[in-house]
Amino acid sequence: MIFSLGINHHSAPLAIRERVAFGADRLQHALGELAQGQGVREVAILSTCNRTEIYCSAESPQQVVDWLSAYHQVAQADLAPYLYVHDQPDAIRHAFRVACGLDSMVIGEPQILGQVKDAVRAAETAGTLGTQLHKLFQRAFSVAKEVRSTTAIGANIVSMAAAGVHLAERIFESVAGQRILFIGAGEMIELCAAHFCAEKPKAVTVANRTVERGRTLAERYGGTAIRLDELPDHLAQHDIVVSCTASPLPIIGLGMVERAVKARRHRPMFIVDLAVPRDVEQEVGELDDVFLYTVDDLAQIVESGLESRQAAVVEAEGIIGQRVQEFLGWLQSRDTVPVIRSLRDSVERMRRHELEHAQKLLAKGESPEKVLELLSQRLSNKLLHAPTSTLNAAEGEDRNALQAAASRLFHLHPGD
The missing domain is CATH 3.40.50.720 (NAD(P)-binding Rossmann-like Domain)
Known part of the structure; x- marks a missing residue:
C-alpha cells in the first residue's frame, strides 16, 4: 500500500515545519534508518521550505509517524494537529498535485518539480526507491509535463x-x-x-x-x-x-x-x-x-x-484524476504478478516432468509418433485436472462464479 504523510504550509506554521525539516546532509541517513523499519518497503522524503513529506510503500503509516516523531524528537501530540496522512488513491493524487505545483504556496510554480526530482534521486542513491515508488514518481513527472503543456497553470507565475x-x-x-x-x-x-x-x-x-x-x-x-x-x-x-x-x-x-x-x-x-x-x-x-x-x-x-489561474487549476485537476485511475490500474495489475508467476512455475514443472518421461520412452525405442501423442495427452490431462476438479466440486453461486471466470480466462464460448 502506498502512503504519503507530512506537514506543509497549508497545515502547519513555520515554527512547526522547521522542527521536522530534513537537511540535505541528514537525508541519506534518515532514508536508510526509516527503510530498516519493519513493514517499510520503499520510502522517499521531500523536504522543502514549505513542506516535509514522506512517501512510502508500507504496511501501515503509523510506524512512519512514530519514526518521524522520534527522529526529530517532536512529541506526537505536538505534531498530530498539523499532520496529514493519505492512503490510496489519495496518496497518489497528492503526489501528482505536488509535482504539478497545485499544492504549492504559488499555484503552478515550477521549482517544486525540481525539488521532487531531487528527493527521488536521493532515495535512489540510498537504495530506498523500489518498483512502486519509482513508477509513482515517473508518472508524477509525466503528469506535471502534461499539465504544464496543455493548461495555463504556469501563466503569469508569481515566484x-x-x-x-x-x-x-x-x-x-x-x-x-x-x-x-x-x-x-x-x-x-x-x-x-x-x-x-x-x-x-x-x-x-x-x-x-x-x-x-x-x-x-x-x-x-x-x-x-x-x-x-x-x-x-x-x-x-x-x-x-x-x-x-x-x-x-x-x-x-x-x-x-x-x-x-x-x-x-x-x-x-x-x-x-x-x-x-x-x-x-x-x-x-x-x-x-x-x-x-x-x-x-x-x-x-x-x-x-491565484484567481487568474483558477480555470487552469480545474483543467489540471481533471487530468490528474484520469492519471490517478490509470496508476491504480497499474497497481492492481501488479497484484496478479505473484499468481501469474506461481501458475507459470507450476506449468513449467509439469512440462519438464512430461518431457523427461517422453525422453525415457524414446530411449527405450518407442516410436516418436506414439511418444508425442502420449506426451500431449498426459500434459493436457495434468493441466486440466485442477480446474475441472474444482469446477465439478463447486456448488451454487460458487460454481457460477468459477464457470464465468473459466470462460473469461480461456476465452470459452459454451453456447457456440
Whole structure:
C-alpha cells in the first residue's frame, strides 16, 4: 500500500515545519534508518521550505509517524494537529498535485518539480526507491509535463523570488541603488539573485560556507564573495539581505543585527529569510528599522495571481484524476504478478516432468509418433485436472462464479 504523510504550509506554521525539516546532509541517513523499519518497503522524503513529506510503500503509516516523531524528537501530540496522512488513491493524487505545483504556496510554480526530482534521486542513491515508488514518481513527472503543456497553470507565475523583490520595493523606492547580500548559494538563492539583480542593485555580495561556490554565483552578477564567518563584519554594509541555507540553527542572531542597525545609523534593513529551519532569529523582526519576512509572510503576495489561474487549476485537476485511475490500474495489475508467476512455475514443472518421461520412452525405442501423442495427452490431462476438479466440486453461486471466470480466462464460448 502506498502512503504519503507530512506537514506543509497549508497545515502547519513555520515554527512547526522547521522542527521536522530534513537537511540535505541528514537525508541519506534518515532514508536508510526509516527503510530498516519493519513493514517499510520503499520510502522517499521531500523536504522543502514549505513542506516535509514522506512517501512510502508500507504496511501501515503509523510506524512512519512514530519514526518521524522520534527522529526529530517532536512529541506526537505536538505534531498530530498539523499532520496529514493519505492512503490510496489519495496518496497518489497528492503526489501528482505536488509535482504539478497545485499544492504549492504559488499555484503552478515550477521549482517544486525540481525539488521532487531531487528527493527521488536521493532515495535512489540510498537504495530506498523500489518498483512502486519509482513508477509513482515517473508518472508524477509525466503528469506535471502534461499539465504544464496543455493548461495555463504556469501563466503569469508569481515566484517566491519575485515576491521578495515586490516586498523590497515597498521598503525602498527601488532595488536599484541598494546593496544586496545573499546568504547561501543553492537553487533558491540563485533564483532570488536572478530576480533582484535584474533590478540593477548598487552592489552584490554572496556569503557562503564554501567560498568557491559563492564566488561563482557572485561573479555572475559582478559581485564579491565572503565566508559565512565574515557576516558580522559585513552585515551593516547591506540594505537588503536574502538568506536560504541548510543550517540547522540560525546564523543571524539578534545581537548581530542590533550592532548592524546601530552602525547603519538606523537606516532601514530589509531581510528575507527563506530557510527552514530559519536562518534569522525570530526576535530580529521586532527591531525598529528592520523589516524581516519569512516564507509564510510571502503568502499574501503570491496569492494575488491565484484567481487568474483558477480555470487552469480545474483543467489540471481533471487530468490528474484520469492519471490517478490509470496508476491504480497499474497497481492492481501488479497484484496478479505473484499468481501469474506461481501458475507459470507450476506449468513449467509439469512440462519438464512430461518431457523427461517422453525422453525415457524414446530411449527405450518407442516410436516418436506414439511418444508425442502420449506426451500431449498426459500434459493436457495434468493441466486440466485442477480446474475441472474444482469446477465439478463447486456448488451454487460458487460454481457460477468459477464457470464465468473459466470462460473469461480461456476465452470459452459454451453456447457456440
